[in-house]
Amino acid sequence: MNRHLVTLICITLPVVLLVIAAELIDDRLLTRLATTLCINMILVLGLQIFTGNSGILSFAHIGFMGIGAYTSAVITMPARLKSMALPELYPIMQGVQLDPLVGMAIGGVVAALVAAIVAYPLMRLSDAAAVITSFALLMILHTIMVHWSEVTNGPRTLFGIVEATTLQLAAAAAVVAAIGAYWFKESRVGILLRAVRNDEVAAAAIGAHIPLLRWRAYVLSAFYAGIGGALWAHFITSFSPNAFYLRETFVILGMLVIGGPATVSGAVFGVFSVTAVFEGLRALEKAINAADLFSSTVVGLTEIILALVMLIVLILRPGGIIERNEFGTLARWPFMKKQNSSRGE
Amino acid sequence: MSNRRLRINEVSVEFSGLRALDKVSLTIETGEILGLIGPNGSGKTTLVNAITGQVRPSTGAVCIGDEEITALSPRRIALKGITRSFQQVRLFNDLSVVENVAATSLAKGLSLRAARQTARELLVDFNLSDFGDMAAGALNHGDKRRVEIVRALAGDPSFLLLDEPAAGMNETESDALLATLAELPASRALGILVIDHDMSLIMRLCHRLHVISSGKTIGEGSVETVRSLPAVVEAYLGTSETSP
Ligand SMILES: Nc1ncnc2c1ncn2[C@@H]1O[C@H](COP(=O)(O)OP(=O)(O)OP(=O)(O)O)[C@@H](O)[C@H]1O
Numbered sequence: 001m002n003r004h005l006v007t008l009i010c011i012t013l014p015v016v017l018l019v020i021a022a023e024l025i026d027d028r029l030l031t032r033l034a035t036t037l038c039i040n041m042i043l044v045l046g047l048q049i050f051t052g053n054s055g056i057l058s059f060a061h062i063g064f065m066g067i068g069a070y071t072s073a074v075i076t077m078p079a080r081l082k083s084m085a086l087p088e089l090y091p092i093m094q095g096v097q098l099d100p101l102v103g104m105a106i107g108g109v110v111a112a113l114v115a116a117i118v119a120y121p122l123m124r125l126s127d128a129a130a131v132i133t134s135f136a137l138l139m140i141l142h143t144i145m146v147h148w149s150e151v152t153n154g155p156r157t158l159f160g161i162v163e164a165t166t167l168q169l170a171a172a173a174a175v176v177a178a179i180g181a182y183w184f185k186e187s188r189v190g191i192l193l194r195a196v197r198n199d200e201v202a203a204a205a206i207g208a209h210i211p212l213l214r215w216r217a218y219v220l221s222a223f224y225a226g227i228g229g230a231l232w233a234h235f236i237t238s239f240s241p242n243a244f245y246l247r248e249t250f251v252i253l254g255m256l257v258i259g260g261p262a263t264v265s266g267a268v269f270g271v272f273s274v275t276a277v278f279e280g281l282r283a284l285e286k287a288i289n290a291a292d293l294f295s296s297t298v299v300g301l302t303e304i305i306l307a308l309v310m311l312i313v314l315i316l317r318p319g320g321i322i323e324r325n326e327f328g329t330l331a332r333w334p335f336m337k338k339q340n341s342s343r344g345e
Numbered sequence: 346m347s348n349r350r351l352r353i354n355e356v357s358v359e360f361s362g363l364r365a366l367d368k369v370s371l372t373i374e375t376g377e378i379l380g381l382i383g384p385n386g387s388g389k390t391t392l393v394n395a396i397t398g399q400v401r402p403s404t405g406a407v408c409i410g411d412e413e414i415t416a417l418s419p420r421r422i423a424l425k426g427i428t429r430s431f432q433q434v435r436l437f438n439d440l441s442v443v444e445n446v447a448a449t450s451l452a453k454g455l456s457l458r459a460a461r462q463t464a465r466e467l468l469v470d471f472n473l474s475d476f477g478d479m480a481a482g483a484l485n486h487g488d489k490r491r492v493e494i495v496r497a498l499a500g501d502p503s504f505l506l507l508d509e510p511a512a513g514m515n516e517t518e519s520d521a522l523l524a525t526l527a528e529l530p531a532s533r534a535l536g537i538l539v540i541d542h543d544m545s546l547i548m549r550l551c552h553r554l555h556v557i558s559s560g561k562t563i564g565e566g567s568v569e570t571v572r573s574l575p576a577v578v579e580a581y582l583g584t585s586e587t588s589p
């Protein structure tokens with residue numbers, strides 16, 4: 001079997017199995033958990049597209065998630081709710097009420113457009129300068145969300161968003177997202193961008209257009225974030241700008257970094273493993289408190305242990321758990337190794 | 346691509362007060378191999394960097410044919426048909442050998458399929474086809490150097506600048522490399538500039554030599570002429586040939 005096919009199966013099958021399990025067990029909590037996982041997977045894959053291929057950490061990702069969420073929320077909300085939920089909304093937008101699927105698509109496109117405009121000047125930056133500017137961009141996007149009351153209801157919770165995200169929809173989107181991320185990595189732009197990640201000087205010397213390559217990945221990455229945000233908005237149905245800030249950034253970045261940013265396999269693995277650990281710890285925390293083992297209630301166990309796990313993984317494997325080889329090449333490894341050792345080094 | 350020449354005219358490069366190159370002029374014709382020699386720190390790599398846009402000349406001009414390309418970005422210079430290898434190998438270590446070579450064609454705008462096809466054909470020419478699917482970072486040193494040369498060739502350049510291509514190779518490897526390089530100018534209508542400290546390789550490979558010392562030209566001409574120039578013998582060849 002072809003290595004691409006193996007990889008594609010390995011990164012999409014877990015989602016399919018998850019949906020089947022959720023259908024069979026038919027538990028409301030499990031279904032919600034699975035839906036959240038699928039949405040997180042889209043967000044992590046989006047981040048992988050830029051950060052993984054370019055090697056530049058981006059903190060702004062969750063800001064684009066917020067753009068997608070607010071865009072789709074506002075343009076799909078029934079007019080009668082709008083007057084309550086968004087009293088200051090511009091009159092011209094009060095009559096707009098699109099189908100949620102259309103709204104989500106537009107949410108992704110708007111996030112991508114904003115990224116396309118603001119990101120180009122940033123794409124010349126590398127290393128620390130790139131990381132710190134991406135953080136500044138997150139703060140700017142957050143501040144805008146907090147203060148643009150006309151469309152976000154300001155720092156207050158925006159409620160009354162149409163519920164439209166089912167597990168099936170989120171899972172289908174996650175599968176498409178995984179295939180898309182892998183396709184991008186293996187595409188013309190993906191290969192050149194990874195070349196730039198390895199060696200900027202050599203890449204420029206063969207004629208690679210470094211800012212343009214990064215920009216394309218960034219725009220696609222923001223599109224993923226926008227779609228993920230819109231799916232999440234129509235799943236959770238009420239939120240405030242704080243949902244798109246540091247905590248969410250930490251979770252999404254953590255999943256990617258632990259799984260292995262350079263591979264799509266790592267991104268998917270990171271989502272599943274971190275979710276499993278997270279939920280396991282939460283259950284444990286609950287059980288401990290229920291059993292009354294300690295005099296006071298245990299809080300924050302989940303966050304602390306997750307942070308510790310992250311530290312340990314990064315110390316032992318700085319490139320994440322799946323550092324370099326996609327699932328497909330992991331399977332071909334013995335053959336490669338043989339060829340390798342016959343040449344020495 | 347015929348009859349264009351790469352002309353470097355009175356190029357100087359300064360690094361915060363240090364004059365690494367001082368009004369160096371040279372020409373590389375299509376179809377020839379020019380050897381650039383000189384002691385350590387004489388400015389050979391700096392000259393290549395000045396041609397390919399990695400450093401900006403303080404004065405002087407670099408031209409292909411009638412077109413001035415001085416201080417264009419490295420990317421534009423590459424797309425004008427000048428590619429290079431580096432003294433310290435710079436491969437895309439996480440990419441496969443085929444992808445390393447294909448990257449050059451991809452940067453020129455070729456499709457993935459066409460770029461891979463070209464890459465595989467070139468790798469066959471350099472006896473590297475067995476390693477096509479290996480990660481470039483896993484190659485041994487000599488093969489890395491050869492992959493870097495193949496990568497530079499993949500853009501179908503008019504001029505190829507090689508910074509110590511045989512460094513770190515054993516004698517068999519460097520003889521094989523010499524044989525391959527010697528055929529390139531004719532078979533691919535290409536001008537080559539080679540830097541190397543291995544005088545035996547340089548003497549056998551090059552049609553003409555250019556010698557610099559402390560950033561200044563101290564001799565140029567045919568291999569025979571340069572060999573007998575007193576300034577060259579004193580500054581470079583004399584010391585180089587007696588040391589092991
Ligand atoms: N980026 C730089 N900044 C400051 N000085 C530099 C830089 N690059 C080169 N130099 C200096 O310029 C001079 C020429 O260096 P260059 O690397 O061109 O020599 P070279 O002839 O290639 O030497 P070698 O044979 O050792 O490779 C040296 O004195 C070097 O220290």
Ligand SMILES: [Mg+2]
Nearest residue numbers: 389390391432
């Ligand atoms: Mg040098």
